[in-house]
Amino acid sequence: MVHNYRIVRMLHPTHLVLDLDAAEKFLLEVFGRKCDKIEAYLPPPDKAPGFPRDYSITTMIADVWFDCIDPRKYVVDDQHFIEPVDQPHLLGTGWAVEGIRDLYQRFMDSGIRSTDQRNRIGTRDRIPQVQFTPKRPIFLTLPESTGTRYQVSPAEYIGKLDARTDPSWKLPPVSADDPLSIEFCSHHTILTKNLERQTHVLVDICGGKIIHTGRNEILKTDSTYVLLADAIYELGVPYEEGSFAMNDLRSRKPLDSYHSITFKVQDLAKVEKHLRDKKIRLIHQDETTIVTDPSDAIGIPWGFTTKRVPNDSRY
Structure with a gap:
């Protein structure tokens, strides 16, 4: 079978933390970067009832869209989307892609299984969907299949928090105010x-x-x-x-x-x-x-x- 897909760019690295406030303070004081709350990326509460709105912060560090998640807050219906951690650690990254359904099938053909955001395994006939937008595909590879977790999203649906989605985006020059140059x-x-x-x-x-x-x-x-x-x-x-x-x-x-x-x-x-x-x-x-x-x-x-x-x- 011929598959037609293209990896457009890296999605966000996801870092699991114990304290989002401490992570936000660190990114501001050490990296000189302000963070955005995940709520700015989510639909209004009535469009995503019961979905947490305070579990994540993101920031741009040069060409990296960096994401911190507190798994203890990432809960729907008493179910953790990600198991809480004892120590902070990078979880995984992923890609914004064109042709996500073809890439999903290519993974399936290679024996690589994937889930939705609630850890429900996808099938060959049904690609996993966004929790609050059923017709929007998203999938996360099982780390048992790929070593680490890779999150895959359609490039056209990546939101404004990733500055690189702007067609005019270019790598910014080093700022004189950047403490890490x-x-x-x-x-x-x-x-x-x-x-x-x-x-x-x-x-x-x-x-x-x-x-x-x-x-x-x-x-x-x-x-x-x-x-x-x-x-x-x-x-x-x-x-x-x-x-x-x-x-x-x-x-x-x-x-x-x-x-x-x-x-x-x-x-x-x-x-x-x-x-x-x-x-x-x-x-x-x-x-x-x-x-x-x-x-x-x-x-x-x-x-x-x-x-x-x-x-x-x-x-």
């Missing part, structure tokens, strides 16, 4: 022991391209870098016992771990000073790269680097 997102790191599973999804099915392979001496991983639409995914296979990456991957066992987000920055010295001023410890620092201690950074080992991923020609 962020240029753009360098890459998203997924840790895995099953590289073939991730490349099957990102490359074979979604049409990504492997642009670089090499050893990541910071993470102690053998890494494969995949360019898919507007984003780069680092698929890292940890090789050193006791390393930070190995321990994180084992904490997610048997799944993969959406481990971190790394930004390309203009001025690393400025980044270091700002992070230290905010009392954020570092777990790695060298002449080109800084990595935050996740315990000081809403659960994420954020990376900041002056180096491009080899063969990255996006900007």
Whole structure:
């Protein structure tokens, strides 16, 4: 069967937190970004009765539309859409696509199962739908099938909170007021022991391209870098016992771990000073790269680097 679909861009990374107010404060004070409440994206209450309106905040960080969710608030009819967490951790990302029904069928043909937002499994004949808009498709892959969860939405339905939906959107220049001098997102790191599973999804099915392979001496991983639409995914296979990456991957066992987000920055010295001023410890620092201690950074080992991923020609 011929399938006709296209990945337009990465959707939002989803980060699970214990305290949305603390996450909002962190993103404002550390990243210098204000957040939007999910309520601004939802239909009026009478169009989505019983649907929570305070479970998520989003913000744009350069070219990344970043989403924080408190699973304890993401409840309908006493059912959690996402199980609450004991520690904050990145959950997954996804894509805005053209031809979502064809992509769904391609996943089905590959044995990859998906659910709707209430964790109900889709069937070959029925693609999952948005909770409060029954005729609008959306699906979330089972992480048991794809390693991490990928959320897939039609590109034409992505709302105004994602600034990139504006046809005139361009990557903004670095602002003099940006405390981290962020240029753009360098890459998203997924840790895995099953590289073939991730490349099957990102490359074979979604049409990504492997642009670089090499050893990541910071993470102690053998890494494969995949360019898919507007984003780069680092698929890292940890090789050193006791390393930070190995321990994180084992904490997610048997799944993969959406481990971190790394930004390309203009001025690393400025980044270091700002992070230290905010009392954020570092777990790695060298002449080109800084990595935050996740315990000081809403659960994420954020990376900041002056180096491009080899063969990255996006900007």
